[in-house]
Amino acid sequence: QVQLVESGGGLVQPGGSLRLSCAASGTIFSFYTMGWYRQAPGKQRELVADITSGRTNYADSVQGRFTISRDNAKNTVSLQMNSLKPEDTAVYYCNVKRRGQDYWGQGTQVTVSS
Numbered sequence: 001q002v003q004l005v006e007s008g009g010g011l012v013q014p015g016g017s018l019r020l021s022c023a024a025s026g027t028i029f030s031f032y033t034m035g036w037y038r039q040a041p042g043k044q045r046e047l048v049a050d051i052t053s054g055r056t057n058y059a060d061s062v063q064g065r066f067t068i069s070r071d072n073a074k075n076t077v078s079l080q081m082n083s084l085k086p087e088d089t090a091v092y093y094c095n096v097k098r099r100g101q102d103y104w105g106q107g108t109q110v111t112v113s114s
Contacts, residue, residue: 002103009108022094038090
């Protein structure tokens with residue numbers, strides 16, 4: 001069983017920065033994919049970024065603005081979000097893919113507004 005706890009969401013002005021963190025319990029090997037998804041009101045959940053064995057993958061909409069990182073010793077994954085835009089407003093979810101199963105955090109709200 002894997003449990004995920006996110007932190008770091010909040011309200012920020014356009015152009016600002018936020019850092020999201022996610023701590024995972026259970027056995028998480030580096031070859032398990034850890035990532036971040038988001039869901040805006042009325043839209044489907046979408047992949048933001050993920051990392052597997054050091055390889056990163058980003059949605060086109062965040063490439064160059066967001067950076068995902070991972071500490072395998074601490075079972076944590078973080079998302080540094082810079083140059084935030086109003087369209088980045090969403091609930092952000094931490095995800096782990098382990099043995100063919102998806103695990104999700106409870107979500108953290110990110111609101112970008114002036």
